[in-house]
Amino acid sequence: MRVIGIDPGLTRCGIGVVEGKVGRPPTMIAVGVVRTPVIEDVAARLVSLERGINEWLDEYQPEAVGIERVFAQHNLNSVMDTAQASGVAALTAARRGVPVTFHTPSEVKAAVTGSGSADKAQVAAMVTRILKLGAAPRPADAADALAIAITQVWRGAGTNRYAAAVAAAKGKR
Amino acid sequence: MRVIGIDPGLTRCGIGVVEGKVGRPPTMIAVGVVRTPVIEDVAARLVSLERGINEWLDEYQPEAVGIERVFAQHNLNSVMDTAQASGVAALTAARRGVPVTFHTPSEVKAAVTGSGSADKAQVAAMVTRILKLGAAPRPADAADALAIAITQVWRGAGTNRYAAAVAAAKGKR
Structure with missing residues (x-):
């Protein structure tokens, strides 16, 4: 099965x-990065992002898409932009x-390295090895996307089924 | 000018x-709420939300849209869902x-009540008075959306121009 990790x-x-x-x-079939110009406003960048992702979906016709769940970290402003980008994806x-x-993030790390607390370098090294690549994909976001895609292939929609059950249970309350 | 607040x-x-x-x-021209079913998964709900917002845009053809900026609060999971919804909007x-x-949120509160720290009831009361409504709009999300629309009319794109200037300055670094 063909999947895209985002x-x-x-x-x-x-x-x-x-x-x-x-x-x-x-x-690995392909890897890359969709960039949007920092000088544009957020809404215009979301439109560019949608266009870029649509091109990847058109070209590679995946059967499933895996997306890394966004968590609040240090820089709250950039997390909100990331969450908005996640919604568009x-x-x-x-x-x-x-x-x-x-x-x-810890599911992705655990899937590719065996440890939910692996660092970025360990994830990139395992992605390189699992996919038998000559070198680690650059930039880091591309390596992360491949790690997410590998997780999607190996874990499938298991995470989603759990989330759906939790949501359904909440809805019944 | 006609605006939609979201x-x-x-x-x-x-x-x-x-x-x-x-x-x-x-x-006030119209007010309402787009709901998406809690039992569906997040991606499906974002599709329903897009459809619902498109219907409002089709029907009312606004010249501008104001959206409340999402900030991290207590419930981080729901904030991420809200940020994803904001991206789709x-x-x-x-x-x-x-x-x-x-x-x-404080710009919206300040625009309609004069105080950036007004509570929800004060905002709803001022929205009711400014728009000369017979009663406060229900649910609270509808009253908030009207407050955002009023802010959009009165403040216009001032906030955006500032954000664009900040982003442009960042891009130059």
């Missing part, structure tokens, strides 16, 4: 296309009927 | 349509060329 961001949104199945080493895939799963 | 949210997204000009009492308007301005 590391959401407004300045650099990492995109990784991977093909594979559970329990087998996946193959999820919308763009779901609008064409492609199932979307969110994976937490 | 109080972004995934469960309830407030929408307020207001007509007016700087320095004069604006008029901004995208939906900007994609059709309608200028989008983000207003902070």
Whole structure:
């Protein structure tokens, strides 16, 4: 199955296309970054991001999309931009009927390195090894997107099913 | 000028349509809420939200859209959903060329009540008075959306111009 992993961001949104199945080493099909100009306002950048992601979806026709779940960190302003970018990425895939799963950063780290607290260098090294690449993908957002895509192949929609069950239970309260 | 104010949210997204000009009492054209089902997954809800906002934009053809800027608060998970909803709202308007301005909660409170620290009840009371309504709009998200629309009419894109200048200065560094 072919999946796209997305590391959401407004300045650099990492995109990784991977093909594979559970329990087998996946193959990299393509990797890259969608950039939007810092000098434009946020709404215009979201439009550029949508256009860029649509081009990737058109070209690679994934069966599923995995997106890294955004968490609040140090820089709250940039987290909000990242969350807005994440919303646009999820919308763009779901609008064409492609199932979307969110994976937490620790799920992604655990899936590719075995440890939920691995650092960025360890994730990039494992991505390089799993996909049998000559060198670690650059920039870091591209490597992260491939890690998310690998997670999507190996974990599938498991995370989503859990989230849906939690949401359904909440709705019943 | 006709504007739409949006109080972004995934469960309830407030929408307020207001007509007016700087320095004069604006008029309410319409108010309501776009709801998305809690039992669906986030990506599907963002698609429903996009559809709902598009219907409002189609029907009321605003010249500008104001959106309340999302800030991190107590419940981080729901803030991330709200930020994703905000991204979809901004995208939906900007994609059709309608200028989008983000207003902070304190800018909205200050614009309608004179105090950036007014509470929800004070904001709803002033919205009711400014728009000469018989009663405060329900639910609260609808009243907030009208407050954002009033802010958009009175403050215009001032906030955006400042943000654009900051972003441009950052880009030059």
